Amino acid sequence: MTDPSAAGPRSRGSYAKGLARRQEILDAAIDVFAARGAERTSLRAIAEQVGVTHAALIHHFGSLERLLVEVYLESARRLEREEPTPEGISPVESMRRSAQRNRRVPGMVQLYTTLVAAALESDRPAATAFASERFAGIRATLAEQVREGQAAGRFRTDIGPEQVAALVVAASDGLQTQWLLDPSVDQVGALALLETLLAPPR
Amino acid sequence: MTDPSAAGPRSRGSYAKGLARRQEILDAAIDVFAARGAERTSLRAIAEQVGVTHAALIHHFGSLERLLVEVYLESARRLEREEPTPEGISPVESMRRSAQRNRRVPGMVQLYTTLVAAALESDRPAATAFASERFAGIRATLAEQVREGQAAGRFRTDIGPEQVAALVVAASDGLQTQWLLDPSVDQVGALALLETLLAPPR
């Protein structure tokens, strides 16, 4: 995070003008992804659409890897702003909603899958940090929701919140992938099934 | 599948000698992956370790993408041969076993994840075919196991076998990824949890 182009706007050694330009480029890059999906996402292809050279992108973001992470994060922030996740819904339901939201932005799910795959390589620090933090964060949020749900009697109490959280995230991501490869896979149904299984026995 | 280097040995217009050579190269390539993981997997890097030119790999496999698919498939066949999956185990248990088996070959899980991510891109026909067929095949197998289990009273009967199959595959793949990024994730525990949830209420 000592590198000027590392992470958030805060960490850059510049002033408002540079940040504005950076945001401008990010906005344009997001439009590119939204319009054409996650393919052909080379620095040069993005730069051409944005109207700069690929070297300018490197200047602002440091590497393609970091640019892709920023694109995903900003895109996710926008979706959350436009269509906030309601309070007090179940973990499965909240994952279902965010999955459905992401699916409306064409390249987003591919980009996400690409980043997670890259995160498993040892020489992709930005992708690794992104995926690790995202998974840890979501699991923490979901686990808390599970605890609340258990206290309120909406979930069986004989199961561990952390395990449920990991399971729900895994199921959501994995079903998304299967559905993309074969739309006949009943993603919503399988998630609904999981929801049922987590309910207290009656 | 009309291309000489397309898929299995059968589809090549050659005789024993060519097939043997192809297999020899494949074996060497697998060793390379097993030894150094899935990174640095360019045609040239593999060719160097195997002791041929990268053009020879193209000759035998057609493209890097197809070579990677073949490496994964052959590697999986070997593991299955060395340590066959027992009969009559539950879907969750069979996924847990194969995951644990794959984990002993260092680059294998990364390679798998890479292939699945590539499969979502529209210009990766080999990866797409691989992933589609693998998911469909596993779902079919698991769904059948679920039906048998339901008949034998080992599973709740109020759930759809196909949905359960998709859910178990998703959970297994997704938990593997989370565990790789953070070994404190209780992969086995979460799968055991799923197993419990699928059992008939008592």
Next chain:
DNA sequence: GTCTATAGGGCGATAGAC
């Protein structure tokens, strides 16, 4: 049939001019 040598086009990243 198998392979080497090589060329073509694209990539990410860097150095340095402006």
Next chain:
DNA sequence: GTCTATCGCCCTATAGAC
């Protein structure tokens, strides 16, 4: 801050030796 120029690497394709 952005550019041009360039480096070294990549995949793919082809020509032709053996």
